[in-house]
Amino acid sequence: MTTKTLSQSADAIGFARSVRLAWHEARPVVQIVFMLRFLAGAALGATYVGEVAAATAVTAALSWLAATWAVYLLNGVADVVEDRANGSTRPIARGDLPEETAERIVWALATTGLVLGALVSPVMLLLVVLMLAVGWAYSMGPRPCKQYMPGFLVSVFALGVLTYLAGWQAAGAGSPHGPVLVFGIAMSGWMGLAGWTKDLSDTTGDRLAGRRTLPVLLGEWRARVVMAAAASLVGWTFVLLSAGLAGDLLPVAVVVCVGSAVLALVATTPLGQGDRAAKRRPYRVFMVTQYATHLTLFLCLALDQVA
Known part of the structure; x- marks a missing residue:
């Protein structure tokens, strides 16, 4: 050689x-x-x-x-x-x-x-x-x-909405309407208002880098309460929107609602407190809920096809 x-x-x-x-x-x-x-x-x-x-x-x-x-x-x-x-x-x-x-x-x-x-x-x-x-x-x-809460929320929400729209366009479905709007907006809201639980384990570095995250601004306990309330707001809003506008999505919304309850429990109890690994548990609940929600959607759509 x-x-x-x-x-x-x-x-x-x-x-x-x-x-x-x-x-x-x-x-x-x-x-x-x-x-x-x-x-x-x-x-x-x-x-x-x-x-x-x-x-x-x-x-x-x-x-x-x-x-x-x-x-x-x-x-x-x-x-x-x-x-x-x-x-x-x-x-x-x-x-x-x-x-x-x-x-x-x-x-x-x-x-x-x-x-x-x-x-x-x-x-x-x-x-x-x-x-x-x-x-x-x-x-x-x-x-x-990423340095400021409004910027974080708007940009993360936008990343989610753009992704759902891209999938919709890939299918050749034209202008977005119906369930994709309800699902896409709800899950993009989940990305922003539940995804910021990642900041609970990163306060030291965020403060060093000058990031004004929720735990840095409010302190850890108040941030946990706000995060729990925000996640619950997304879960229950998704359920109400699905019941009123997109009934087929109701089982999917229930998964998010259950996930929001688990996230709130973990975030505000000793389950999500302690070392860095423990502080990441609310974020893990956030991620698991996303996976479970999307898989539930695919299952519901497949069952609709069979029916």
Whole structure:
């Protein structure tokens, strides 16, 4: 084997390792739930159009995966100071993935997302552009949205809504209407008003980085009470909206409502207090509820098809 061949093999191995680390940095559990959101929008759209073009749907899904991966990898670059202060073990924080390498991968992913989005439709391209723009504003803007509660809530809500809309467009369903609006708005609200439970375990680094999160602003106990109330508000509002406007979504809304009750219990009792792992339990309830909700939606849609 020649020296050139050995060098090429080493470069390929190094590139593959960097991509693997970049995937880990972007939090696979979050990437999967974003894809579930996309698929939920597509599944709801399919109920209106019937047959969905498989090639178009796959291209759109890959486009969205590239965009969300880019957004969260960029966030990892932006959060390195607070991540290290909080004891994060993600690749950038522990020094295994250089920030410069991560930034190059972000550019490659963003370009891939835009090109694939353009192949689907002008609307999909626009949605990818908006997704990348919101992600950049959240992490890297002149006044990053992550630094302030209003910016956090608006940007996270937007990331959710754009994802459900992208799935709907991938199905070729046209203007959004009906259950996708109820489901998309409710679950995007869940992202913002229950997802901020992540801040409970990150107060040290957030304060160091100048982030004005709810625990930093109110103190931990008051923040827990507000988070519990906000999650419950989303759960019960979803139930009421489903009962009045989209009855087929009622079983799905009940899952969110139950999840909100569990989250409130964990957040305001010793179950969610103690060391960093314990403080992350409310956030884990938030994530599990998302998975359970989307899987319940798919099950309900499948049963409707059988019926």
